[in-house]
Amino acid sequence: MVSPNPPITLHPLNTDISSIQLGPVESTVHSLTAKFFLDRNLEDLIPTRYLRLARQTSAAQRKAWIFRHGDDAREVNIDDWSKVDIRYKGVFRTLSKCPRFAKGLWEDGCEDCQDELDSGKPKTQAQVVYALLSEVGEMLGLKRETYDGDALFFLTPRLLGHEMEYWTGYRQKYKDAPETAGFLSLEFGPGAWTSHTILPTSTTTKEETLRSALGDKFKIILGQLLLHLKYLPHPGDKLPDQEIFLVGLHGSKLHLMRAFFPGQKISSLWCRRDIPNEAPTFSSEIVQILRTLSPETPNIIHVEDNNPERNPLGIQSSTIEGIRPEALNGSRFYAAENMERVRQQLEDTKLEQLDHEPELRTFRVLATREFDLWIRQDFAAAVHMLIALHMYLLSGKAQCGTLQQVFEKHPYFEDVSSPDSGFDVDPERDARLYQDLQREQKEFEEKEEELRRDEVIQQQEDAEAHKLREVMRNAEGDRIGSLHDARREWWDFVWQDEEELFPEKTNITDCEDGESGMIVGNVDS
Incomplete structure (x- = not known):
């Protein structure tokens, strides 16, 4: 049962930098330092407009079959999954094979987790992220046209592990980043086009401290930053601002990271360019x-x-x-x-203020709380987050070098004056969405009931056929002898000659000329 959401009201944008939670976790990667601010609100990572638009989509309102009768999916037998509503089935079937860590990643859950890693299959975590991103992309179906209209481009996940190169300064190149769990790439079609990596994914595959795990994620983020900047036509001393997203999974807990890299700081590090120390x-x-x-x-x-x-x-x-x-x-x-x-201008300024760091070699990385995919509320929040991220990346507003270059060649303009712009509260639209979801849910239930009836009828027919075969097998007339009985007298008596069966009788045969003749057999003495 899907219930309509209450109207969402806009909250005033908070521009007070001191509102960021105290006590960030710092991790050093060679000469760079990353400050990780954990358990941040989604509004600090994704613009509010796209969070609101995502909330209004049917994909965010649909409930997975496994949460129909409870809030904890671990209490449901996955083998009983509906044959009609198969959405997210692959996600949870693969999730059941993942290691079940006792604590989350933000709670130092990777520091003493070797037993959990040995008991489960760590590599299946990458498959869970891949399946979840695939489900979100298929439900949304967002595609943008090229400038000439001959092709479309869209986001699709890739299950590919790769060790990325990253830079930390002028002629400071490293290749010690951990292997990624996959990518979300930008694909073009139809035709032969080149795919572009947009954001990487990361999972927990070894036992390490929290600082070490965050440092590995920052290395992957730096590698993705290098890929984005390679597609930009800007000179090295005039690089634009960049933001890098990363989707991570620790067992069953999903999180999203966003790192902001001011263009002046990147240019200063890579090209030794001086920047003003003014905020x-x-x-x-x-x-x-x-x-x-x-x-x-x-x-x-x-x-x-x-x-x-x-x-x-x-x-x-x-x-x-x-x-x-x-x-x-x-x-x-x-x-x-x-x-x-x-x-939009004010939101961009707010995000930049949240990410502002005065130190030249220090960057801020904001991370959401961990969403437990086994819990209904957390799973819905995670899907909502991924939908908003998907829409934001394909809006042409994201500060990702690859996307900036693509939308520069193939511009896309959003219709902000439409009723679905995301800011207007429309009860009629919400009511239509609720009715559509109710109708879809009813169709699923009717098809499931029809399949159950067909299965019962088929089981009865199979039972009757089995019973009939048993009766025929036990019947004497249908019994077939074995090779052991093939030469017994009672078996082939029908093939024996009559004189062998009745030697005391006289056999009479017809002559060739039609006259009957008498053949006298042996007479007993």
Whole structure:
């Protein structure tokens, strides 16, 4: 049973850098340092717009068969899975073979886990991530057209292990990164095209400390950063900002990481370029705008501020056609078609502020909490997260070098004014989605009931046929002798001559000329 979600309200964007949880876990990779902030909210990794859009999709609302009658999938027999609703069947069947760690990765669950690794199959964790990403991609079916319309490009997972090369500075190249568990790649078709790696996946395959495990993940992230930057046409001293995502799995617990690399810092490290040691600040007017953002208000008040020191966003003042500026008493308004542009700019600035790190060789990596795929609520949250990530990567807004280059050649423009833009609360749309899911669930149940009836009828027919075969096998007329009885007298008596059976009788045969003759046999003396 799928219940409609309550209306989601936008929360004010938090621009206070001090709101980040204290006590990050630091891990050093050669000359670079990564600060891992664990258990972060999804809004700190993926823009709110795509989280809202993902919530409105039917793929996020569908419930897996294994959670129909309970919240813990470990209490359900996977062999009884429905033959009609087979969605996520491969995920949980493979998940049952994974090691069952006593603690999560954020709880030092990989420090003393050799017994769990030996009892399970560690490599099946990569297959779980592959199956889950495949299910999400097939349900969404998001594809973008090339500029000429001759081909489509889309995201698809790859179950491929690869040791990636990464750089930590000028002529500082390393190849000691662990093998990846797979990739989410960008594919083109139909035709012969080159696939591009978008984000890697990582799993727990050995016993190590938390810092060591996070360091290995940071090496994979640096390797993916190098792949993204290779596709950009920018010179090495003018690299743009980059963000790298990584999907990880520890037993049955899934997590997502996002690392932000400012372009100035990357250029400085790789090309020895000096950067200004200044951090952008917010004025009180801009902060007030961030806190007053609300989807219920069709217009957002914008305070005109052209001073670059107080207006780091560089928002230009504008006048809406048909409204006199003097009637607004010095305040300007944004129409509905411009709200998304301002909101996107503010969200990008917020994410950059969350990832800002003053040290040149230090980067921040934000990670979500661990989602236990065996638990219904966590599994739904993980699917929602992957759907939002999928939509964000194919929106053309992600700061990933490969995607930036592809969307530069094949631009895609989102229709932010449509009813499905993600910010408008539409009860009718939610009701239609709920009815469609109910109808689909009812069709599944009817097909399952029909299959059960067919199975019962087939079992009865098989039982009757078996019983009939047993009766025929036990019948005397249907009994077949063995080779041992082949030469017994009672077996081939029908082939013996009549004189052998009755020697006292006289045999009469017809003559060739038609006259009857008498043949006298031996007379007993």
